[in-house]
Amino acid sequence: MLSNLSNRAGARAVLVWDAPTRLFHWLLVALIAISWTTGSLGNDWLRYHFWSGYAILTLVLFRIVWGVIGGTHARFANFVRGIPSALHHARELLRPGPTSDVGHNAVGGWMVVMLLLVLLVQTTTGLFADDDIVTTGPLGDLVSSSTRARLTTLHKYNFELIQILAGLHILAVLAFLVVKRQNLIGAMISGRKRGLAPSVGDAARAHPALAAAALLGAAAVVAGIVNLGPYLAR
Numbered sequence: 001m002l003s004n005l006s007n008r009a010g011a012r013a014v015l016v017w018d019a020p021t022r023l024f025h026w027l028l029v030a031l032i033a034i035s036w037t038t039g040s041l042g043n044d045w046l047r048y049h050f051w052s053g054y055a056i057l058t059l060v061l062f063r064i065v066w067g068v069i070g071g072t073h074a075r076f077a078n079f080v081r082g083i084p085s086a087l088h089h090a091r092e093l094l095r096p097g098p099t100s101d102v103g104h105n106a107v108g109g110w111m112v113v114m115l116l117l118v119l120l121v122q123t124t125t126g127l128f129a130d131d132d133i134v135t136t137g138p139l140g141d142l143v144s145s146s147t148r149a150r151l152t153t154l155h156k157y158n159f160e161l162i163q164i165l166a167g168l169h170i171l172a173v174l175a176f177l178v179v180k181r182q183n184l185i186g187a188m189i190s191g192r193k194r195g196l197a198p199s200v201g202d203a204a205r206a207h208p209a210l211a212a213a214a215l216l217g218a219a220a221v222v223a224g225i226v227n228l229g230p231y232l233a234r
Contacts, residue, residue, distance in 0.1 A: 013192040016103055018071030018206035020215075024063050025188055028119075031056050032166070036159075046135045050126070054222050057123035060116055061218035069214065071206040073103030080113060081106040102193070111169060118162050125155040127225065138229040 031052050038049035067076040085106035104112060127139040128151040140148050176182045187193045 013190075014102075015191050015205070016073050016193045017188060017191040018074055018211075019191065019208075020062075020066060020070060020206055020211040021074045022188055022191055024059055024066070028056065028059050031059070032162070039159075042131070046131065050135075050137070053123050053126045054226060056119060058215070058218045058222045060119050060123065061221060062215045063116060065214045065218065066211065069210060074206070076109075076113075079104035079106070079109030081109060086110065108172070111165065111172075115162075115165055115169070118158060118165060122155060122158050122162060125151045125158065127229070128152070129155045138226045142229060142232060 035049055035052040035056065038045040038052060066074055069075075072078055089101070089106045127137045128143055128148055129137045130140050130145075130148045130152050136148070143151070173184050176184050182193075
């Protein structure tokens, strides 16, 4: 049913989202859900909460790098635009029919940037967080107890901001599905979007080795931070 909403006569599907971008998106969704659940349960579940946080930080660092070297529509230069472009897109949303954007539109592009920033804040503060019982982040001992308490508070309130942004993102996707008849959910699964102009061709080819190198590099950075922190605190 969802795919039928965007399957119009003569519509053609082209590859827009490369595989690393799609994997990043869905892994991030799963990990945020895991972090939320394990953080709420507390106690022994906090171990998994930290592991999930490390994985999220790895993904965020990867996405920042991929925003420079990734497929065409994964690059920040392709979708981070100025206020005039955002206003133009906002006016386009009020008109019937699908939008003309191939990748992220100007408003959606800034949403991506905001989500990456708040996730970076969340995972960074989590490295210093303290539950005031037995669990402290791997960098917690590098700062004073008062600083650790402030960072823990920021960590808690920042997650509420993440929830708000995630909710707005979901509402926008549903609005596009119902109002604009564009299935963004299916596009982020298959990588392909329908109804694009005939002149638009596949532009999301990404080299797997390049993506793997970026991911391994991000994982190495996070592993270094997590494992070296306790030694620096001695």
